[in-house]
Amino acid sequence: MLSSGGRGRLARRDFLGGLVLGAGGLVAQAAEPLAARMPDSMKTLGGADLPYGQPSHHEQRVQRQVSSAAGFAVWRTPLQNQRGIITPSGLHFAVHHNGLPEMAPEQHVLMVHGMVRKPLRFDLERLLRYPMVSRVHFLECAGNSAANALSPTALDQTLGEIAGEVSCSEWTGVPLSYLLHEAGLQEGAQWVVAEGADGGSHSRSLPLQALLKDAMVALYQNGERLRPSQGYPMRLFMPGWEGNVNVKWLHRLEVTDAPAYTKDESGLYTQVLADGRIERFAFHMDVKSVITHPSGQQTMPEPRGFFEIAGLAWSGHGRIARVDVSVDGGRSWLPAQLHGPALDRAFTRFTLPWKWSGHKTVLMSRATDEHGRTQPLRSEWKRRYAMHSFNHYNAVQAWRVQADGRVENVYA
């Protein structure tokens, strides 16, 4: 009634008059309270909240998917449900070669020894008093997208099942350089063997200079203490490097003059090249991107029309500079919009508005980082490695959109 006058500003007399009239109208309709025409949530006292908040129960299907085809548990992030650069901590991917250990934080100690002047131990209480840094970084398993590398035909799977061994978090912890310098590095120290306190005492050899520059002992993830699945109470974190070197449940750092050639740097986390040579210590995860919307096993909402293509891009070498998207199977490419901030070695979100004609087509994304590194096509990637290699797969991901709107994994 008040807005029906069509004037920008109501005179006080009109306003008061309107109120009086309004009250009269309400009296006339007294038989029907407001509740009669409102949805349930607006006429019921709400329930109690939880001490630790949970996603809506309507979102229960958004979960990590576990697979044991590799002989150990691999929990993959449902990237097809993620919009934004931070992966919720409970959805962060995890690969457990020896299960999830039960840790006693008050007994946990980080030992630093080997080629140091003063071998040191840091219990959790003391480590938490060190100066900390916070960094937003992705973490990707070397074997992410292995099925696309290995399988002769493209498997019809969701994006999470295909490429969900990558996630992005804010990590907060103590720069490893503080601890190594406090212990005092000896002449000739070149490598550090990092070991976890899990059943398999997982261990990896890492080059010392790179650790001094970039590594942290991560204690917090997205503002809270690390999840057990991410190495509670502490893990090694090396931005942009393959997940396996980011040793969870970190308890020992042995400074040495040479790598130990531990189990994972001997076989599982190496790559056989096309000529049969075995490549070791390829730490960086290369530039990569995936379209998350639409993606494998999703269905287009309408037979044709507007759809915002959305996705995530990242590079272990630096910032994402651009992402190009093709909506015609690679014949032409359009620059996608990057949603800032495009952080160093972190997820960067990209979108492209698209008007689908309703015909069958293939969607692809190709990311380029600030150093000009860009994604190969699958055929180009396969030429570099032996037929049975699967680590460090970063080829362009393609999705076929069928005429009936169904989206499926395809090799481009």
Add this chain to the structure above:
Amino acid sequence: MREAAAKLLRSVCGGLVLASGALHAQTEPIAVIGLGQALEAAQIERHAITIFPDGRNLPSGQGSAGQGARLYQAQCAACHGPRGIEGPAARLAGSDGFIGWSDPLRPLRVRKYPLQVLSVGALWPYATTLFDYVRRAMPHHAPKSLTDDEVYAITAHLLHLNGLVGADAVMDRTSLPKVVMPGLARTVSAWPPGP
């Protein structure tokens, strides 16, 4: 009253100036935080289990391939298969890749367990890693439950399965680092990265 307040204010301000001066002095870059505590030699000895390719840190003790064959059937075969090639756990013997003439069922195994394309015997560059890993992580359901002699014996058996040592071979801290693994000649390092 007013004088007392002014006096109080002066002393508070003076305190503030002093405090901020002290704060400034304390925010100079600190090279060493110094909260780490001395790690005793006994602690290092208890936990430093890493074995290096030159044999550094190998313990005393020994085991033969024959002893290892019996231990393998009891401790390892259920997951790795009687000959170390059947899986489902990691392939311990023979070549890497999809096809293996000594194992006609390889394509089927790989289809079911894709990581059977890898092979410890073909890819690993140093025999010392066999000892290191079996001792720290195996058997999968009861890691670190084997004695050093048993680990030497299983290591000898795995090397024999790969034709790298004889059926009567004995492994110890002297003989193990001398075994030459075929993965070494194929090795190329991606670190440090090229330009």
